[in-house]
Amino acid sequence: MTKKFYQLSARERLEAMDLTPSLTAFYRERQSDEMPNLIENYFADFTLPEGLLRHLVVDGRSYQVPMVTEEPSVVAAANNGARLVGQAGGFQSHQTSQSLLGGQILFQDVAIDELLAYVSEQREAIFEAAKLAKPSMVERGDGLKDVQIRSLAGRRASLDLTVQTGEAMGANAVNTILEAVKAVFQPFSKNIVAAILTNAGHDALVTVTTQMPVSLVGGLAVAKAIVSLSAFGKVDPDRAVTENKGIFNGLSAVVLATGNDYRAVEAAGHAYAGSTGRYQSLSTWKLDDTGEFLLGSLTMPVNIGRLGGAIAAMPMAQRNLELLGAPSLGALKKVIVATGLANNLAALKAVSGPGIQAGHMRMQARTLAIQVGAVGDEVLKVANGLAAEGAVDQNHAKKILGEIRKNDA
Ligand SMILES: CC(C)(COP(=O)([O-])OP(=O)([O-])OC[C@H]1O[C@@H](n2cnc3c(N)ncnc32)[C@H](O)[C@@H]1OP(=O)([O-])[O-])[C@@H](O)C(=O)NCCC(=O)NCCSC(=O)C[C@@](C)(O)CC(=O)[O-]
Ligand SMILES: NC(=O)C1=CN([C@@H]2O[C@H](COP(=O)(O)OP(=O)(O)OC[C@H]3O[C@@H](n4cnc5c(N)ncnc54)[C@H](O)[C@@H]3O)[C@@H](O)[C@H]2O)C=CC1
Structure with a gap:
């Protein structure tokens, strides 16, 4: 019997895809022994660059933080923000909970009083079902x-x-516990719509703060500009979503580097950002009463792991x-949130000061060089040429590459 596509080996899949010889060779070179069993219909590894946040100080401890991202200037921004905060002693963390994850059994057409009475009567049975579903968890406390x-x-x-x-x-x-507990609700089986975890993360909030002399960011005027921009994130969802994207630039890069589920963390973060009824920025920047210190803080839910999931399977x-x-x-959760706040500080300082383009486009120049076909040494030469001309766009990049190739011929 012919195998289904998902039953084929990774090599066989490439043959079944009926690609050009060059595309087949390209993907074949990118097949590994490590990844095929992580997902379904695997046919190649997709690689992303990993950069280092050199010194992130949280609660007095310095971390070297791996960041996985495809976006230029994100790693530089994280280093920039962490460097500024590091000079003020680093970030402080205030973790408000243990590792708690929520789950829901959803009922419809239900008389709430009857359900309440049943839950109180069956409380012991509910806990017993959960225990039997995952006894090893209970053994660990x-x-x-x-x-x-x-x-x-x-x-x-x-x-x-x-x-x-x-x-x-x-x-x-x-999810395993929920499905076991659902069985206790047999009398309500017609009312149950689903039993599934929630990514809301109400009980997984992590807060990271910093207090830094305004001189570290360039003086009172710069600090005030950062505070003014931060305030827009509280009143305008259009601004808030951009600011939060800047936070996730760093935060998700660390979540990804540690093999964690970035969709779960981002969904929880955005839901929390809307928890007052209006979508707001996740961070807050203000001046202290004396005007001498810039105070920054970021609170958001973080449900991640140090083991389990894909973490164990990804070297x-x-x-x-x-x-x-x-x-x-x-500690890992604090590092993740602190990286988000470092990126946020760097972005706010750039956007409320010289503008994002100067720093960002300098780094984007390398990507642009690759886009127009630069290879090897040419990439830096084109990027430097773009910086020298002060114009970072495709036309200039093409022109500079043409000149380099003419001179080298
Ligand atoms: C780009 C910089 C860092 C330049 O920053 P700068 O002050 O012009 O350059 P600098 O040469 O003075 O460097 C300052 C520090 O930045 C770091 N740094 C500097 N260059 C590098 C590099 N090549 N590789 C690694 N780290 C680098 C490094 O820590 C360095 O300190 P040093 O070690 O030299 O003492 C700054 O302008 C910046 O932080 N900009 C923010 C960039 C950013 O956020 N990019 C993300 C893309 S934009 C976005 O997605 C969202 C956003 C920004 O719109 C969110 C929002 O609006 O809120
Ligand atoms: N809505 C969502 O966010 C959903 C996410 N997922 C995926 O689930 C994965 C994470 O699931 P997990 O249950 O974390 O992984 P997992 O299913 O691998 O469970 C963790 C394993 O580690 C073992 N373990 C050993 N020592 C432990 C300790 N000290 N503490 C805790 N466990 C210990 C547990 O017994 C268990 O076998 C991620 O890949 C995520 O993408 C799956 C379903 C829905």
Whole structure:
């Protein structure tokens, strides 16, 4: 019987794709032994560059932070922000919870009083079902910690479970527990719509702060400009979404480098950014009462792991955790949020000061050089030529590349 596409080996898949010989050769060179089992229909590895945030100081400890991103100037911005904050002693963290992940059993057409009464009567059975579903968690002191009913519009309700997940993100564990607990609600089986974890992260908030003399950012006028721009992120969602993108520039780069689920972290972050009813920037920058210090803070939910998921299966993720000094899960979360705040500071300083283009486009120049066909040494030569001309666009890049090739011929 012919195999289905997903049953083929990675090599066989390339043959089945019926590609040109050059495309087949290209992808074949990019097949590895490490990745095929991570996802489905695997046919090649896609590589992204990894850059270093050299000194990120959090709670008095200095970290070398791996960052995976495709965007020029993000790693430079992280280093820039972390350097400024480092001179003031670094970031402080205020982690407000253990590793807690939520789950929901969703009910419709339900009489809330009946459900409340049933939950209170079956509390022990609920905890027992959770324990039997994941006994190893309970042995470690983790597992189901709380159960609450939340009434929703239109005779709907959510049974909210809070699960302590130890050193893992716990997504699969929570889903397993939810499906086991669902079985306790047999009398309501017709009312149950789904049992699935929530990425909201209400119980996984991490806060990172900094207090720095205004002189470090270039004086009171610069600090005031940063504060003024930050205030727009509180009143205008259009500005807030851009500012948050700048935060995730750094934050997601570390989440990715450690093999964690960046979609989960970003979804939770954006939901938290909208938790007041209006979408706002996740960070806050203000001056202290004396006007001598710039105060920055970033609070957001972070549900990640130090093991489990894809982390164990990706050698780069493993090595990157080693590079970070094998931090505890709590410390890793702080590093991730602090990197986001470092990027945010650098971006706000650039955008409220000279503008983003000067620094960003200098670094974008290398990407532009590659886009117009520069290879090897030509890439830097074109980038330097663009910087010298003060015009970073494709036409100039093409012109400079043409001149370099003419001179080298
Ligand atoms: C680009 C810089 C850093 C230039 O910054 P600068 O002050 O013009 O340059 P500098 O040469 O004085 O360098 C200052 C520090 O930046 C770092 N740095 C400098 N160059 C490098 C490099 N090549 N590689 C690694 N690190 C670098 C390094 O730490 C250096 O200190 P030093 O070590 O020299 O004492 C600055 O202008 C900056 O931070 N800009 C922000 C860039 C940014 O945020 N880019 C992301 C893309 S834009 C975006 O996506 C979102 C955004 C920005 O719109 C969000 C928002 O609006 O809020
Ligand atoms: N909505 C979402 O965000 C969803 C995400 N996912 C994916 O789930 C993955 C993460 O799931 P996890 O449950 O974290 O991974 P996992 O399923 O690999 O579980 C963690 C494993 O580590 C073991 N373990 C050993 N020591 C531990 C300790 N000290 N603390 C905790 N666990 C320990 C556990 O017993 C378990 O086998 C990610 O890849 C994510 O993309 C899956 C479903 C939904």
